[in-house]
Amino acid sequence: MMFHDLSERERQVLSIIIQAYVINAAPVGSRYIAKNYNLGLSDATIRNVMADLEDEGYISQPHTSAGRVPTDKGYRYYVDLIMRVRRIEEEEKKRIDHNFKQLNYDPKDSAEVLKAVAKVLGSISQQLSVVISPKLSNALFERLDMILLSSSRIMVVLSIQSLFVRTIVMELNLEVSRQQIDSVIELLNQRLSGLTLSEIRNSISRRLADCDKDKALLNMIVRSADNLFDDSPVLERLYIAGTEYIVNQPEFDQPQKVRDLVCMIEDKSRMVELLFERDDDLVSNSTSGLDVSISIGRENTASTAEDFTVVTTPYYVGNTMGRLGVLGPKRMDYERVVRLVNYMADRLSHSLS
Template sequence: MKNKELTQREREVLGIVIQSYVVSASPVGSRFIARNFNLGLSDATIRNVMADLEDAGYISQPHTSAGRVPTDKGYRYYVDLIMRVQRIDEVEKQRIDRNLRSCATERRDSSDVLLAAAKVLGRISRQLSVVISPRLSLGVFERLDMMMLSSSRIMVVLSIQSLFVKTIVMELDIEVSRGQIDQVVELLNQRLSGLTLDEIRSSIGRRLADCDADTAKGLLDAVVRSAGSLFDEAPVLERLYMSGTEYIVNQPEFDQPQKVRDLVCMLEDKQKMVGLLERDGLGAQDPLREGDIRITIGKENQASTVEDFTVVSTPYFVGDTMGKLAVLGPKRMDYERVVRVVNYMAGCLSTTLTEFN
């Protein structure tokens, strides 16, 4: 159902209720608004406006007190039609730049950059932050290396766009020499470089079918047979970086044991967390672009464990691959601040990881 158009007076009062509730975590009454905000309205008029907002479902009365709190519908109207996002604070900007720049300067692994991004985003937002690396299956294969662990055991290291690395140990039913490994590595890099892992997995047999029979044939066949796992997606645990749990558990919304248990269950289910954030919600014909911010509030989140949360997410890009970063917190969050921090972090992350190439 579409939101009804509110009058200017109703918009002002709804915005004040939300902003005041974000700060105080306490129901907001008409007398408080009349005394603290210069609206030129009497206590009785504000009370009538709040009654209209409650009848329309934008605010509710949690107890018998006169105070009101925003509903999911009220928050949605606010983020869509009332809030105005300002430019990021210079101090916040410098903290993000400094943390990501140090990783890039030291030429550390991309996982270090993603973990640093999650930590600084959690500290600045004072909420739970989540960063998901791009899907490796859509990443461009750059090169492959093999290291001998024994004559029948090798470690394969895949380098994928922007220093994303995947390693896997292969157990062989044949013995191989260092010379045979070097032959196969050179051949695979010649034939497969520039393809996505999805493309390699589906076509590797055809791409290597005309290779000479004496070119370490046994090892080459083993690579083809193992392509399903070798060039497959990285496990969820290797793609997910989270930080900021200590901030969110101190929020008043989680002062009840059941709420804390629900939060712990949500954090432990890494598969659902990745699934929640990788749904772009914009439809197949409207893919996410840089700067797109998605805000899902309360029951708009499909997972029941996230019904008490707001999720603010946005994509970042490394070449043609896309990762996600997000802030999860109580619906009573500082939306303007979180949106500008998430948006700036995504841009910095895209730039930093792309510069690794």
């Protein structure tokens, strides 16, 4: 986005309009700024600065009142060139720790950890929080187990990179014994452990080509490799929380806005795209020094997300990367949300590693 080079005075006024609008959810007028902020400027001078900002597209007048609200361009300028994100305060950390303690979850179960992080991020930010389990393309396969459900049905349990587990039920077109299954498990774990899922998919038939024992069962595993060792993000491992907080915000006093939000929440694949679509645009914010992706309004490709801002950041488990973020009205406290998202990502990386 091309920006007009704003003067220090214009930056000050734009920053105040955004901060005041975030707090009050009401258009901001020149008289309000003159009265509440000691800029050393008259009401008339502030009015002129606001007129210039409006001409450049950074603020707009929603109706005939004297007040102005930020545009997508105004928010983008603020986020890229004005915002400064401080380190998270100890008091905020204590609040987050307290929220985690209130949840009864198993810290050794990755699904419960991701769910807990989504709940805490939603309640602390008062926005919609989304946590997606890591993309598994670079995840290391640790071991495989099989549970015999019947003579022609097995459950395959894959342990992947630290705490992540996938279970897949397979129908067999042959009957197998427990002894055969144990033999195949031992062989697969010997030959595949330590490889990435993509390496296994691309080379499993070659790695098992010299095996003559239990050939029928092994052939079935090879034929099912694309499904068994699938490394795409798993939609069931997408966790959303905070709906009860976000719908209380003034932006959602219109039924259509609530419907748009519900549609987004229900479309899990779209939600995954929203969080991952700006991966290539991930940069260290020039003023905050933090790796965040902030997508504002119409920068989001989904038409239902045009009134929202999406703030996301990656977290890491070994060689794998997941993503977490916050989705809320464009009128959000960007500095605080960025701070929270980054802190929660660090905490999640630490918890799962």
